[in-house]
Amino acid sequence: MRQDPVLEVEDLHTHFFTRGGVARAVDGVSFSLHRGEILGLVGESGSGKSVTGMSIxxxxxxxxxxxxxxxxxxxENLVAAGEKRLRQLRGNRIAMIFQDPMMTLNPVLSVETQMVExxxxxDRxxxxxxxxxxxxxxxxxxxxSPDERLAAYPHQFSGGMRQRVAIAIALLHQPDVIIxxxxxxxxxxxxQAQILFEVQKLCRETGTALVWITHDLAVVSGLADRVAVMYAGRIVETGTTVEVIDHARHPYxxxxLGSVPSRNKRGEPLAQIPGMTPSLLGLPEGCAFxxxxxxxxxACLALPPLSGGDHGWRCFHPQEAAA
Incomplete structure (x- = not known):
């Protein structure tokens, strides 16, 4: 019998109230995550992936x-939890690895000081x-030479090395969830391949659940157990990696998938999705895509519901499920 999810996101709405209006960055996102499971959260820039992670x-x-x-x-509902409780969980039971390592690292403290603290x-x-x-x-x-590098400061590392330090900090407590x-x-x-291998190994051996936010479908296809595709703050398709990658239904x-270089023939222009991601301050009526x-x-002027089942999509006119 499968255990209860370690993390559940239920109908999450995160809005930004600006002078230009309300930006619905996360608009009704729901998913669950079990021990040792890896979820790939995929979409273009501005689709709400990072805001979803920060909201958690x-x-x-x-x-x-x-x-x-x-x-x-x-x-335990973290939305209703106080700041003291959230500080107990952050970096301990739920860790986050940011895209910019300097959001994690303090430039005036040595790596050893930051990791030891x-x-x-x-932990006692x-x-x-x-x-x-x-x-x-x-x-x-x-x-x-990790002993020597512990004594170094962030500015003495390259950008890639700083990111590896940030990832190492997230792994220190073997958390239940990593975002x-x-x-x-x-x-x-x-x-990158080495980090992905270590992350998969950590999830397999310790039961850590992982939300991997990315726009790189090639990484997701070899890493994640399940995929959730986001567009304009909503999940438009979700399912196991095999179902979503090989039998995609939503046009987005x-x-x-069509814009991945490996799926295009040599000498032919890369496939593109026409147009631009809509502004969250003025989303089109109905389906944002x-x-x-x-x-x-x-019919698409109405908001399509997310179809049920393990493989779901939010579309009135899904494409045929073909590999």
Missing amino acids: LGLIDPPGRIVSGAVLYRG TVLAH VSREQARERAREALARVGIP ADEPTTALDVTI THGL QPRCPRATA
Whole structure:
């Protein structure tokens, strides 16, 4: 019998109240995550992926606000939790890896100080034990001479090395959930493959659940167990990786897959999705994708529901499920 989800996001709405109007960055997002499961959250820039991740940890600052919905960690609603409780969970049971490592690292403190203090903030261990854990974490993400690098400061690392340090910090407590916001964008393909291998190994061995936020479908296809495709703040298709990648139904998912270079013939122009992502301050009526969709009809002026089942899509005119 399958265990209860470790993380459940239920009808989450996060809005930004600006002078130009209300931007509905996250508009009714729902998904669940079990122990050891990896969910790929995919979409173009501005689709609401990062705001969804930040909302889970309560990191939305004014003028943004979670206006409704629930984020359940082991049954506890984090939307209603106080700041003290969230600080107990952040970096300990739920960790986040940011796209920009300098959002994690303090430029005036050595790497050793930052990693040791992270360990001591949640665990009662000696400083020497905390330092050894930090050294092992650096070695795990492929940083050479970890003892020497512990004494260095963030500005003494390259951008890719800083990102590896940020990933190592997220792994320190072997959290129940990791939210990774495009953490390998700045890394070369060799180190990216190493990080992906370590992340999969961590999830398999410790039961850590992972939300991997990305626009790179190639990474998702080899990493995630399930995929959720986002567009304009909503999930438009979700299912197992095999179902979504090989049997996509939503036209937007087809557009993303068609624009992957490996799916195009040599010498031919890359396929493109026409138009631009709509402004969240003025979303079109009904389906947000309909102005760019080749299958749109008058029915698309109403908001399509997300179909039921393990493989769901939000479309009145889904494409045929063909590999």
